Each structure stands twice: as C-alpha cells, then as structure tokens.
Amino acid sequence: MKAVSRKRDRSKLPQTTSNDEGNKFSGKSSLQTSPPTELEIRGVPVHFPFRPYKCQEDYMGKVMDALHQSENALLESPTGTGKTLCLLCSTLAWQREQARAIKEKHSREPLLSQSAIAQMSSLEGSKQTTSVPTIIYASRTHSQLSQVMRELKNTRYRPRHALLGSREQMCVNPKVKKSEAVAADINHECNRLGKDRKCRFRNSLEGFQPESNEPGANPNVQPVMDMEDLLTMGKTRKVCPFYYTRSLIENAELILVPYNYLFDKEARTSTLSDVPWKNSVVIFDEAHNLEGFASDSASFDLTSVDVASCISELERVLGYQQSMPEITERISANNLIKLKAIFLQLEEYIQQLSNDRNVFSGEYMMKIFNEGMHINHSNHVMFVTEAKKVSEILMDLRSTSGSK
Numbered sequence: 001m002k003a004v005s006r007k008r009d010r011s012k013l014p015q016t017t018s019n020d021e022g023n024k025f026s027g028k029s030s031l032q033t034s035p036p037t038e039l040e041i042r043g044v045p046v047h048f049p050f051r052p053y054k055c056q057e058d059y060m061g062k063v064m065d066a067l068h069q070s071e072n073a074l075l076e077s078p079t080g081t082g083k084t085l086c087l088l089c090s091t092l093a094w095q096r097e098q099a100r101a102i103k104e105k106h107s108r109e110p111l112l113s114q115s116a117i118a119q120m121s122s123l124e125g126s127k128q129t130t131s132v133p134t135i136i137y138a139s140r141t142h143s144q145l146s147q148v149m150r151e152l153k154n155t156r157y158r159p160r161h162a163l164l165g166s167r168e169q170m171c172v173n174p175k176v177k178k179s180e181a182v183a184a185d186i187n188h189e190c191n192r193l194g195k196d197r198k199c200r201f202r203n204s205l206e207g208f209q210p211e212s213n214e215p216g217a218n219p220n221v222q223p224v225m226d227m228e229d230l231l232t233m234g235k236t237r238k239v240c241p242f243y244y245t246r247s248l249i250e251n252a253e254l255i256l257v258p259y260n261y262l263f264d265k266e267a268r269t270s271t272l273s274d275v276p277w278k279n280s281v282v283i284f285d286e287a288h289n290l291e292g293f294a295s296d297s298a299s300f301d302l303t304s305v306d307v308a309s310c311i312s313e314l315e316r317v318l319g320y321q322q323s324m325p326e327i328t329e330r331i332s333a334n335n336l337i338k339l340k341a342i343f344l345q346l347e348e349y350i351q352q353l354s355n356d357r358n359v360f361s362g363e364y365m366m367k368i369f370n371e372g373m374h375i376n377h378s379n380h381v382m383f384v385t386e387a388k389k390v391s392e393i394l395m396d397l398r399s400t401s402g403s404k
Helices: 027-033 054-069 083-108 114-121 126-130 142-153 183-195 227-237 241-246 265-269 287-297 304-323 333-352 362-373 380-402
Strands: 002-008 037-041 044-048 073-078 134-139 161-163 254-258 280-284
Touching: 037 054, 044 054, 044 083, 054 073, 054 083, 073 083, 083 134, 083 142, 083 280, 134 142, 142 161, 142 227, 142 254, 161 241, 183 380, 227 241, 304 333, 304 380, 333 362, 333 380
Parallel strands: 002 073, 002 280, 134 254, 134 280, 161 254
Antiparallel strands: 037 044
C-alpha cells in the first residue's frame, strides 16, 4: 500500500480569509489555542496535537481510506496545511489499530504446541501476515526527514523507528570524516575500519542504550531524535549514529529514508533487507519531486574524459603491481590489461558517435556497451567485479598515501 503526499500550488486554490492568515494552519499557533485532541476517523481513534481543521480531517480520512482498502493514493493539500503531521497521525493511528486487532485475534486463538508454532514460523511469508505493518516514510532530503521527526515529537505516538542517512551525513569519527574527504572516501574508510574492528565509535554500540530526551518519558520507550540529535548523541556518547540507526531497522515500526534508498536496488536488498515489503505502507512525502528524482536516479553521463580517466587509473594500478603487491594482488596484471583494452575500445567508439545527438535511451546505452565494449548480459558481472577491484585498490592507495 502506498500513501503519497504531494504539494499543490496554493495560488490555484480558493483562498481562505483570516485575521492571521500566515498562521491559520500553523501547528505552533494552533497548539497555543487548543489542547491535544482525540478524534475518530473511519472508525480509528486518532491522537492529534491540537484540534484539527476540517481540511486536515478530510486529508486524514483519505489516508485512512487508502490504508483500509490497500490502495494507492495521491494526496494534495496547500502549503502550510500540516500534511506531514496529518500523514504521521493517521498512519500511526491506523498502525496502532492493526496491532490491537492482531493482539486481540491471538488472544482468542487456542494455545499452540511448540512444534506447531515452529511449523508456522517456517512458512514463507508468515512474518509478513502476522506482524504489524511497517511504515516506510520517504522524502527527498535529510533535512526534510529531520522536519518529519520534529513533527513526530509533537504527537503522542512513539513507535519503534529508524531514521536513515548516509555515512557522509552521520559519521562522527574524525579519522574518517576529514575535511577534504568526499563520500567515496568516507564509505571506504568506514568499511575498512569496521572490518578490522578499529572504529571505536562503532565498537561502542555494543550494549548501548540512548538516554530519554523528554521529561518524564518512559525510559523503555525509544527517544525521538532528528539528524542533529543523532549527531550530538554520537559525539557526546562516542557512538556511531550511522550503525546505531541501522541496528533499529529489523524491529522498526516506522522507517524514515531519503528517496534513493527505495530507488537503489542495492540499498533495498542490503540496508532494507529486513523490511517486510508485502506488509508495508510506503509514503512518498513532497512527491512533486518524485518524477525528476526517478529520472535522475536512472540516468548517467558518460564522457570521453571519464573513459580517459579510467584508462589512466588502470595504468596507475598496473604501475603499482611491482612496488605495492600487497595492495594490488587481488587482481591479475592480465585482467588489468584486458580492462584497459576494453576502455580503449569504448573511447574510440564514443568518438565515432554522431555529435548531433548526445542523449540516448537506456536501451541505446546497452547497445553502446555491447558494440563499444563487447559487454553484454553474459559477461557484465565479470566486468563489474574486476572493475570494482580496481576501484577498491585505488581507494586503498589513497588511504595509504593520506595516512603518511
């Protein structure tokens, strides 16, 4: 099921009048004038931080319709009408109701023997049909997700959750996140230190429990933290926010991710491998950005300069075969020479392409790979594997020279 929120140009809608038009739908202004409210929407009790406006009730009602009927929904509302808060309160209320129904159903069922329980657990998909649905909340940027977390703090809902971000955003180890380091450097160095258990921030996560950040809160309830809170926690408690949030995914009821985690197959099959997709609700907030993001994520630029750089880097690794065999031994000189020949062929092929057209469909790019590099479905895995080895060697060489 997917609930999708999308902005709409307010200028195209009938305008409301108010003595305080700028704050008419402001959560801050409303909180000052009305107390937290519980209302029933489509038979589900919903907690709201203040008395909702009619448009907010209507919005949450449409969210509930989509959730109850397992349908997609494209929802629009003018800027400033509290879409994020409405999405959170309605979906979390629905999720809580699902949890109550599952618990009630189990309480009515006769007790099962241990063997019967084991047999049921082994059935494919049993976890996805007997557990509470997971909510995946996606937005375009980390700052937008932090805003979602701040809205969550304003509600009574405290689901088990995970706010995911990149190492570039979340790393607090000064040995990894150096001022001149780019994303590739940070990822490589993090993986290297983690593999050798040399990152004290990641090692400190063993047995770690964050402190509550709300007065009088239940210490057993996970505190709500945005990206800034997570970084502060990491620096003060000397723990890794990146791996802390990932440790929460398996049992999370709410997972907040940037768009690319859903569009990237590797992220879906690794970072989000524990997500029960068949029993999940996916929300794309700020969905007016979705079409452009999807197009960009499936596109890439390939220039003759890029190919020339690849050839230069292959020559560099070949030159290190004798002087630094402990780093370059993972790939043979013969395979390096073959890779260089492939890129030389591609360089020549690109130069022969017509200059009047430089944007191609995905199918045409496959033709370029096939004709210009002789890379096809049967041998592309081998090519990618060897190319990744070269990339890893170059990163190791960079780390080695940087540490001297």
